[in-house]
Structures are given as structure tokens and as C-alpha cells.
Amino acid sequence: MPTLEPQSPSDETRTDINSPGRRRSVEPVLLDTCEVATMLNMSTSWVYKEASKLGLKGYKLGRGRNAKVLYKRAELFKWLEQQKIH
Template sequence: MMGHFMDIKETAEYLNVSVSWLYKNAQRSGLVIYRFGPGPNSKIRFRVSEVESWVKQQQVMSG
């Protein structure tokens, strides 16, 4: 079964960042973006499981 996806607004809310931050920094930060459809009207989606994995990788160990 294919993983569930979130749109850009849902992903921004999940990560507590702005939509504009996601547009500017998602790929640079290592988040995988999926585009559905051609051209400027394509839909941007993020796979939930990959976003959750990315969050875990951002943990900073203190010590």
C-alpha cells in the first residue's frame, strides 16, 4: 500500500513552520517533495512517513 501524503499546508502545520518556509527550504533541508501533475499547477505533497523520519533526524543531542 502506498504511504499517505500531506499537502503543503498540512505539512507546515505538522512541522510548526510557515508554508513559505517549506517552499524555500524543504529540499535544501532534506525533505522529499512529490509533485503530482504537470507545470505550475502541479500539486506538492509530502509523504507522512518520510516527514516523520525527517523530524527524528533533526533531534539534537545535548551533552
């Protein structure tokens, strides 16, 4: 079964700016559609078509064909909690 967490870049590229000399990874704030689809075990086309209808809101960055839809990680987990059955 695939992991639900997307792979994060190495600690060399993502650091906590408040800790000089120590490198700690920082969780990404925004996830792209592919990462969301992987976390939800759905297709990217499902995320594009259905997620906003179900209350998961994306943020469109850019224009035209090169526009990206990104989702806030915290909002994704909040939305996921709301989908709980019991």
C-alpha cells in the same frame, strides 16, 4: 498551542477495506504542503523554499500552476527524527 496532527476526514469517507462491517480510519499516506507547514509550525513558503534543501523531499504531482507538492507522512516523521538535537 495548535495540534501537530492534521484533521482527518470523518470515518464515513475513510475506511479500512479489510474489515467488513467495521469502520476504522486510515491515516493518509501523503500530506500537502499546508499540512506539513502546520505540523512543523512553519509557513508554507518555508516548506517550498527550504525543506528540500534540508533533506525533506517532496513529490510533485501535476504540471504548471496546478501542480501540487506532496510529502510522504512516514518520510516526514523520519526526517523530523533526524533533526533531533540530543
